[in-house]
Amino acid sequence: MASDRIFSLVCLITAVAYIAAATQIQTNPFSGEFLPKLFPLMIGGVAALCSLTIMFRPDPDPNWPPARTWGAMAVAVLVLCVYAVMITPLGFILPTAIAAGILSYQISPRVKPAILSGIGLSLGLFVLFKFALGLGNIVAYKVPTAAKLWDALTILIPFVGH
Amino acid sequence: MDILANLALGFSVALSPFTLFLAVCGCFLGTIIGALPGLGPSNGVAILIPITFTLGLDATSALVLMTAVYYGAMYGGRISSILLNIPGDEPALMTTLDGYPMAKQGRAGDALVLSGVASFVGALLATVGLMLLAPTLARVAFFFGPAEYFALYLLAFCTLGGMASNNQAKAALAACMGLGIAMIGVDSSSGLPRLTGGNLHLFDGIDFLVAIVGLFAIAEVFFFIESHGKGSSIGVKLDKVRIPWKDIMSTKWTMLRASGVGFVAGILPGAGASLGSFLAYMSEKSIAGEKGGFGTGVPKGVAAPEAGNNSAAGGALVPMLTLGVPGSGTTAVLLALLMTLNITPGPTLFTERADVVWGLIASLLIANFVLLLMNVPMVKIFVKILSVPAWVLLPGVTMISFVGIYSLSGSYFDLLLMVGFGVLGYVLRKLDVPTVPIILGILLGGKMEDALRRAMTLSDGDPTYLFSSPIAIGLWVAAIAGFVAPMFLRNILKKPQAVTD
Numbered sequence: 149m150a151s152d153r154i155f156s157l158v159c160l161i162t163a164v165a166y167i168a169a170a171t172q173i174q175t176n177p178f179s180g181e182f183l184p185k186l187f188p189l190m191i192g193g194v195a196a197l198c199s200l201t202i203m204f205r206p207d208p209d210p211n212w213p214p215a216r217t218w219g220a221m222a223v224a225v226l227v228l229c230v231y232a233v234m235i236t237p238l239g240f241i242l243p244t245a246i247a248a249g250i251l252s253y254q255i256s257p258r259v260k261p262a263i264l265s266g267i268g269l270s271l272g273l274f275v276l277f278k279f280a281l282g283l284g285n286i287v288a289y290k291v292p293t294a295a296k297l298w299d300a301l302t303i304l305i306p307f308v309g310h
Numbered sequence: 311m312d313i314l315a316n317l318a319l320g321f322s323v324a325l326s327p328f329t330l331f332l333a334v335c336g337c338f339l340g341t342i343i344g345a346l347p348g349l350g351p352s353n354g355v356a357i358l359i360p361i362t363f364t365l366g367l368d369a370t371s372a373l374v375l376m377t378a379v380y381y382g383a384m385y386g387g388r389i390s391s392i393l394l395n396i397p398g399d400e401p402a403l404m405t406t407l408d409g410y411p412m413a414k415q416g417r418a419g420d421a422l423v424l425s426g427v428a429s430f431v432g433a434l435l436a437t438v439g440l441m442l443l444a445p446t447l448a449r450v451a452f453f454f455g456p457a458e459y460f461a462l463y464l465l466a467f468c469t470l471g472g473m474a475s476n477n478q479a480k481a482a483l484a485a486c487m488g489l490g491i492a493m494i495g496v497d498s499s500s501g502l503p504r505l506t507g508g509n510l511h512l513f514d515g516i517d518f519l520v521a522i523v524g525l526f527a528i529a530e531v532f533f534f535i536e537s538h539g540k541g542s543s544i545g546v547k548l549d550k551v552r553i554p555w556k557d558i559m560s561t562k563w564t565m566l567r568a569s570g571v572g573f574v575a576g577i578l579p580g581a582g583a584s585l586g587s588f589l590a591y592m593s594e595k596s597i598a599g600e601k602g603g604f605g606t607g608v609p610k611g612v613a614a615p616e617a618g619n620n621s622a623a624g625g626a627l628v629p630m631l632t633l634g635v636p637g638s639g640t641t642a643v644l645l646a647l648l649m650t651l652n653i654t655p656g657p658t659l660f661t662e663r664a665d666v667v668w669g670l671i672a673s674l675l676i677a678n679f680v681l682l683l684m685n686v687p688m689v690k691i692f693v694k695i696l697s698v699p700a701w702v703l704l705p706g707v708t709m710i711s712f713v714g715i716y717s718l719s720g721s722y723f724d725l726l727l728m729v730g731f732g733v734l735g736y737v738l739r740k741l742d743v744p745t746v747p748i749i750l751g752i753l754l755g756g757k758m759e760d761a762l763r764r765a766m767t768l769s770d771g772d773p774t775y776l777f778s779s780p781i782a783i784g785l786w787v788a789a790i791a792g793f794v795a796p797m798f799l800r801n802i803l804k805k806p807q808a809v810t811d
Contacts, residue, residue, distance in 0.1 A: 155741055159483060166490055166505070174502040183766060184500050187759040188493045195486035201479035210740045213536045220535050225733060228528070228708070232725030235716060248705035254535045256701035265702045273709055283364055286717045303722060 152206030160199035167192035220254045227251065233303045237296040239289035240277075245270035313441055320668030323370055324676060332367075332375045333673060337680045340382020344389070345692050346703060347396045351383035351640040352746075353526035357707065359647050360519055360714035369651045369666060374673040376647050380640060381433060381677045384623050385685055388425045388616055389692055393418060401619040401638075404587040408604065408611025415607050419551035419689075424609055425616040426685040427558050428565050430678060432617035435569040436576065436624025437674045440631075443577075444660070444667075447632040451657035454633075456764035457776045461785035463758040466579040466635045467747060469792035475744040478793060484743050488751015489758065491516050498756070499763070511723040518646050518752045520715055520724050524731025525738075525745045527711045532736040534704045551689055554609075561613040564594055572618030576625020578792075579635040586625070590618025624674070631655050631667060634757065639746040645753055 170188035175181050213221075231247040249266025253259070278284040323329075343354030358379060362372050387402040392409035405425065412421040454462070471481030494505045495515030506512040571593055572586035594614035595604040604611045626637030627644075634655040636642040648655055653666055660667055685692075715724050735745055769775030777783055 151741060155737075155743075163486075169505050169507075173497075173504050174500075176500050176502060182771070183763050184497050184502075184504060186766065187762055188490070188505065191486050191489045191493070195483055195490065198479045198483035198486065202477075202483065205479070207477060207480075207742060210742065212740070217536050221532050221736075224531065224535055225729060228729045228732075229726060231712065232729060233722045235712065235725070236720075236722060240713070244709050248709055251531065251705040251708060252701040255531075255704055256538060256699070261701060265705060269702065269706050269709060273706070273713070277713060281361070281365060283361075283713070283717065286364070286713060286720075300722070303726075 149206045149209055151209045151212070152202055156199045156202035156206070160196055160203070163192050163195040163199055166195070224251060224254050229304055230301075233300040234297075237290065237292040237300045240287035241270050241274055241289050244273065312445075316445075316664065316668045317441065317672065319665060320670075320672030323665050323669035324374055324672040329371055329374045329673070330676065332371055333378045333676050334680055334684075336375045336378025337382040337385075337677055337684055340379035340384075341386035341389075341681070341685065341692055342382075342695050343379065344383035344386025345696055346386075346698065347390045347394060347696070347700075349530070349703075349707065350387065350402075350526075351380060352643050353523070353530065353707075354383050355380055355640065355643045355647070356519065356522040356526050357711050357714055359643070359650055360523075360718050361710070362647075363650055364714075364717040369653060370669050372651055373647070373653075373666065373670055374676075376644070377670060377673050378677040378680070380644060381620075381623075381674065382681060384433070384620055384640075385426065385429050385681050386692065388429065389422065389689070390696060392421050392425065392612075393693065393696065401584045401587040401615075401622070403584075404591045404615035404619070405612065407591070407615070408607050411605070411607030412609070412612060413607075417607070420554040420557060420609075421612050422689050423551060423553055423686055424557050424561070425612050426682065426689070428561070428568075428613040428616040429620045430682040431565040432569045432572060432619065432621035433624055433678050434675075435566070436573050436621035437671065437678065439573050439621075440624055440627055440674075441671055444628050444632050447628060448657045448660040451632050453781065454657075455779070456761040456768065457778060457782045458785065459761040460758060460765060460776060461782045461789065462579065462633060462635055463754050463761065465785050465789040465792065466629075466750065466754070468789040469578055470747055470750060471744075472793045472796040476742060478797060480741070480743045481747055482793075484738070484745065485747040485751050488521075488748035488753075489755040490751075491521065491748070492752045492755020493759070498760075511721070516727065516752065517718060517724065518749065519650070519718060520728050521731050521752050522643060522646060522749055523711045523715055524728040525735035525748060527707055528728060528732025529735030529739065529745075531704050531708055532732065533739075534700050551686075553686065557609040557613075561610050564610045564613050565617040567597075568594060568614040568617035569621040572621035573625040575618070576622030576637055577628050579629045579633070579637055584638070586622025587615040587619035591615040627674075631659060631670075632657060635754070636750065639749065642746065642749050642753055646749075649753070 167189060170185050170192055173185050173188065175184055227247050227250045231243050234243045245266045248269040249262050252265040253262035256262070274287055277287045340354065343349050344351060355376060358376065362375060367375065387397070388405050388409065391397050391402045391405040392413050395406050395410040397403040397406055409421050409425065412418070467482070467485045471478055471485060475481040492515070494512055496502070496513050497504050503513055568590035571590045575586035575589050578585070591611070591614050594610055595602065598604060598610060602608065602610065623638070623640065626641040630636045630641045630645055632655070634645070636645045645655065653659070653663060711728070712725060715728050718724060738745055765775055777786060
């Protein structure tokens with residue numbers, strides 16, 4: 149009940165914001181005033197209608213995981229985000245070993261297998277991509293400078309990065 | 311004899327030693343992907359698309375490889391359904407109903423071989439059906455104007471929402487999310503950015519591969535973190551594997567009927583393989599009656615959904631190739647593959663790119679035979695692969711997804727977006743919001759809007775133009791019926807619950 153209500157409220161706000169954004173779409177004489185806005189407005193309208201329907205007829209709540217699992221998932225998301233920005237300055241091997249190790253630990257909390265699977269996956273995939281599939285340009289390893297690392301990290305900090 | 315000539319063209323494209331090698335590799339890889347719990351056909355194919363793209367294969371080779379993976383994953387899905395009682399994807403749920411009880415009776419080997427043969431029969435008949443029906447439908451599709459196409463896309467979303475989900479409003483909302491995401495980027499006709507919020511990374515729009523891999527593959531990691539990888543160990547031991555001739559002969563009519571039912575269900579745009587295996591199982595259950603013992607581990611209960619499922623997968627290719635409207639989640643991913651290879655499905659595909667279409671059909675036939683030959687003797691190897699622990703498998707899948715998406719544009723932005731889609735996918739699936747309509751929305755959004763715009767331009771802004779031809783009216787009626795009817799039928803057509811120990 150409550151989950152669906154919150155979800156539909158979020159969707160409703162997003163839909164209204166979407167409609168508002170759609171009315172602001174720039175147009176030029178060649179595309180006409182109305183056509184570029186028509187379909188986005190229709191989508192926003194239907195989405196708002198669906199959100200209202202869910203709000204008034206919510207389904208029973210799903211089984212949400214306990215707080216500790218949420219913590220583990222938050223860590224996983226953070227690790228994946230850092231991995232996403234680090235793959236450019238640091239290359240493939242080191243970030244992959246760390247990220248895969250942490251993910252493995254989150255799924256099954258044992259230290260030794262996690263470290264082993266991190267290192268194994270990183271080296272195994274490197275060999276697979278570089279030598280078997282010839283994608284060496286994507287999985288290259290790099291020596292980073294402090295400035296480049298900081299540059300990459302600032303992407304994740306709102307209003308500081310690019 | 312047109313078909314034979316076309317088929318000869320197809321085989322001449324698909325039967326080179328290199329493409330045969332690719333087909334065998336794809337079948338092997340696909341069966342593994344399908345067998346691994348948590349990796350279904352949709353996310354398996356989705357992860358491989360960007361990597362295939364980067365390998366620089368030409369269109370035919372890539373298509374042969376990926377269709378082999380696709381069919382292989384459909385075959386492999388039944389291994390985890392039967393041995394572990396874990397369906398790899400939605401359509402495989404029906405196979406667990408009788409497959410798992412049969413495995414518990416010590417007949418796991420029989421169930422695996424029988425389901426393999428049933429898959430083969432279903433897929434083979436569907437491929438033949440595809441050859442016969444698709445060219446005809448392609449000719450009909452020439453009568454489709456913008457109004458008809460708009461109604462057709464609507465029909466796909468409505469039937470998908472109506473049949474494949476439990477709550478129409480949620481399915482429709484999911485479709486709107488996908489369509490809304492598709493609108494982001496530079497508008498093709500005015501050349502001005504739309505809904506980008508001034509972010510330069512969004513000017514190109516959001517690549518559907520990023521969304522597919524995020525929603526399907528990355529979201530799976532969160533589910534495994536939640537369950538701590540439980541339920542990925544071997545549930546039932548597999549001893550000897552023999553060919554159960556008796557069961558195969560006794561289920562031959564079941565397989566044929568189920569293939570027919572599945573194929574028809576697969577053709578309906580948006581309905582797809584889940585409906586195919588469901589209808590095949592339910593119709594066989596009612597034909598067998600109370601004495602049939604469905605649900606207790608009977609061979610017919612294994613053969614029917616597998617034949618139905620695989621034949622629906624083939625049937626779903628009919629609207630996908632001729633009209634560009636996929637019939638299921640996995641066909642949507644296959645459509646994404648075609649679009650990545652710059653092949654636009656539609657009626658003109660059959661006349662302009664005949665080599666691609668018939669090469670695809672020929673490679674489906676080849677993949678089918680390879681899979682049957684591979685699956686019966688090698689089933690033990692695939693069962694071994696099931697014991698790969700989740701704490702190695704899931705990080706590995708994630709890292710491969712990252713490399714694949716990174717290879718698309720080399721930008722961190724796509725990777726962050728993919729993680730975002732992963733979180734979204736987890737929350738949505740928890741809330742019972744289907745994610746397939748989102749994918750379909752992102753894939754079809756641009757075309758649906760194009761159809762609407764062209765219709766409005768042709769009619770000078772008159773909305774009644776959308777209902778001006780008999781075909782369009784028929785599609786609108788079907789769309790509304792497909793969306794509304796399941797609300798009333800839901801109590802009658804109740805989905806059977808999965809077996810629990």
